[in-house]
Amino acid sequence: MTVALTGKAAPAGDTYAAPLDAAPLDAEELKRVRAARVESVGRWVVPLVILVLSIWLWDRICVWNEIPHYILPRPGLVFETLLTDWPILSVALLNTLKITFGALFIATAGGLGLAVLFTQSKWIEISFFPFAVILQVTPIIAIAPLILIYVDSLSASLLICAWIVAFFPILSNTVLGLNSADHNLRNLFQLYGASRWQTLRYLRLPAAMPYFLGGLKIAGGLSLIGAIVAEFVAGSAGSGSGLANQILEASYRLNMPRMFAALLMISVTGILIFLTMNLLSHLLLRKWHESALKREL
Amino acid sequence: MTAMAQTKMQTDPNPAIVSLKGISKTFSNGTVALNNMSLDIRQGEFVSLLGPSGCGKSTALRIITGLTGPSTGRVDWPQETASATEHELSFVFQEPTLMPWATVFANVWLPLRLKGISQRQAHDSVMEALEMVGLAEFSKSYPRELSGGMKMRVSIARALVTKPKLLLMDEPFAALDEITRFKLNNDLLHLWETFGWTVVFVTHSVFESVYLSDRIVVMAARPGRVVNDMAIDAPYPRDESFRTSTVYSGFCREVSQALHAAMDAGDDM
Numbered sequence: 001m002t003v004a005l006t007g008k009a010a011p012a013g014d015t016y017a018a019p020l021d022a023a024p025l026d027a028e029e030l031k032r033v034r035a036a037r038v039e040s041v042g043r044w045v046v047p048l049v050i051l052v053l054s055i056w057l058w059d060r061i062c063v064w065n066e067i068p069h070y071i072l073p074r075p076g077l078v079f080e081t082l083l084t085d086w087p088i089l090s091v092a093l094l095n096t097l098k099i100t101f102g103a104l105f106i107a108t109a110g111g112l113g114l115a116v117l118f119t120q121s122k123w124i125e126i127s128f129f130p131f132a133v134i135l136q137v138t139p140i141i142a143i144a145p146l147i148l149i150y151v152d153s154l155s156a157s158l159l160i161c162a163w164i165v166a167f168f169p170i171l172s173n174t175v176l177g178l179n180s181a182d183h184n185l186r187n188l189f190q191l192y193g194a195s196r197w198q199t200l201r202y203l204r205l206p207a208a209m210p211y212f213l214g215g216l217k218i219a220g221g222l223s224l225i226g227a228i229v230a231e232f233v234a235g236s237a238g239s240g241s242g243l244a245n246q247i248l249e250a251s252y253r254l255n256m257p258r259m260f261a262a263l264l265m266i267s268v269t270g271i272l273i274f275l276t277m278n279l280l281s282h283l284l285l286r287k288w289h290e291s292a293l294k295r296e297l
Numbered sequence: 298m299t300a301m302a303q304t305k306m307q308t309d310p311n312p313a314i315v316s317l318k319g320i321s322k323t324f325s326n327g328t329v330a331l332n333n334m335s336l337d338i339r340q341g342e343f344v345s346l347l348g349p350s351g352c353g354k355s356t357a358l359r360i361i362t363g364l365t366g367p368s369t370g371r372v373d374w375p376q377e378t379a380s381a382t383e384h385e386l387s388f389v390f391q392e393p394t395l396m397p398w399a400t401v402f403a404n405v406w407l408p409l410r411l412k413g414i415s416q417r418q419a420h421d422s423v424m425e426a427l428e429m430v431g432l433a434e435f436s437k438s439y440p441r442e443l444s445g446g447m448k449m450r451v452s453i454a455r456a457l458v459t460k461p462k463l464l465l466m467d468e469p470f471a472a473l474d475e476i477t478r479f480k481l482n483n484d485l486l487h488l489w490e491t492f493g494w495t496v497v498f499v500t501h502s503v504f505e506s507v508y509l510s511d512r513i514v515v516m517a518a519r520p521g522r523v524v525n526d527m528a529i530d531a532p533y534p535r536d537e538s539f540r541t542s543t544v545y546s547g548f549c550r551e552v553s554q555a556l557h558a559a560m561d562a563g564d565d566m
């Protein structure tokens with residue numbers, strides 16, 4: 001056996017033993033392989049165990065302190081409410097999702113389009129960048145009441161609020177990315193007589209991709225936050241109401257389990273958006289960008 | 298174009314492909330990068346611009362490409378009609394300067410793509426260029442999967458794919474290890490002998506310039522200028538036996554002395 005040939009201690013029948021034609025693994029290498037495998041499993045198992053333990057602790061705290069369910073419901077009750085109130089909550093979720101993804105879509109298109117416009121003309125950037133900054137730094141909760149008054153349609157005003165929050169990271173990241181294309185490559189494009197459009201299409205947009213995706217990750221979370229905040233400010237009930245309205249309404253009635261259930265749905269939605277963006281980013285960058293590459297140790 | 302230049306073109310068996318006339322370049326910070334540089338690059342030559350850093354050799358190259366304009370003087374292309382907007386030249390940078398998001402094939406395709414040639418139409422030219430540098434089987438790889446020397450080869454293939462008349466190289470092998478550099482030197486010479494383009498090669502290595510060139514233009518710094526124009530009269534093909542020959546070391550000594558004379562002259566100023 002190749003392992004034996006190294007003369008170092010290797011456990012008999014070890015599953016990591018190298019095939020005959022590969023370089024023999026010595027004890028240290030085996031240790032490293034095993035550590036890597038433990039890490040890859042632990043990466044998933046450890047957070048899950050911690051999560052389950054926390055939920056169990058939450059449940060125990062309710063029981064030990066005899067906390068009534070209208071103050072802090074037990075996790076089991078929250079889950080039960082989630083199922084029994086599903087008809088109401090799912091409609092609310094759908095409404096919130098509509099605003100979130102609508103805003104994210106407009107923010108992506110708008111942020112990307114504005115970024116391209118900004119990098120094409122210095123004067124456009126100088127003229128309009130201050131507006132983008134003003135929109136970004138003014139807290140949405142302060143502008144929302146105005147928007148709700150001025151805009152007739154409720155869903156349109158919610159959309160505008162969520163959009164204002166979400167679009168800035170995409171804009172500023174994409175501008176940074178479009179300007180960070182390699183200078184020698186730019187010279188090369190100029191040398192070969194590339195048009196403005198060709199330089200944008202083949203050089204600046206691909207170079208901006210990692211930055212844009214970074215912005216998109218932030219914007220994904222922010223559009224959900226924007227949608228929820230806007231719903232809170234709007235505070236309306238009825239056909240168009242979302243998860244935030246459910247939380248508000250439940251709080252008036254001290255319906256704690258439903259509040260927690262709605263909160264849980266918002267969190268899970270946020271996590272799913274985050275994971276989707278991560279996956280998208282990974283799929284688009286895995287072939288070439290440093291951030292998506294595994295380091296060979 | 299003057300009548301005199303035209304007669305010269307007809308009588309000269311080896312006409313100039315590009316000629317720099319009284320080129321000076323002063324940067325916005327006041328540095329004089331080039332002072333009154335005149336140079337004729339003749340067709341089929343392998344010219345090295347050799348000099349210490351700051352002698353303006355890279356600036357001269359950039360002025361030939363048109364990426365930088367000279368402060369005074371002009372660049373003539375005697376063989377091209379006045380209407381030609383683009384010169385048939387290619388540029389190889391010190392870094393490979395590849396697009397990391399594109400495959401080797403797409404990187405080499407780029408110059409043709411920018412001219413509106415589709416992938417299908419360009420396929421044969423691209424593969425031919427990759428064949429020349431021995432990377433045909435790597436056409437689907439990404440730059441990060443290649444070694445430094447291989448990336449440089451891709452960069453050279455990209456420069457060759459347009460079949461340029463003039464190849465400008467700005468210290469292309471400076472960042473590579475010696476073994477790879479020797480190998481690429483040989484490959485470059487071989488391609489040059491086969492296809493007969495004109496090469497302008499910027500380097501700060503005496504040994505590399507003597508090995509490759511049939512003409513070495515020695516430059517000095519502060520201000521950047523041409524101080525010597527030397528012919529290397531050794532027959533091609535050159536190979537490893539040339540690299541170890543006494544003829545080679547003789548030339549190296551000569552060029553080295555010229556370079557030191559230039560640097561001393563620069564220090565006196």
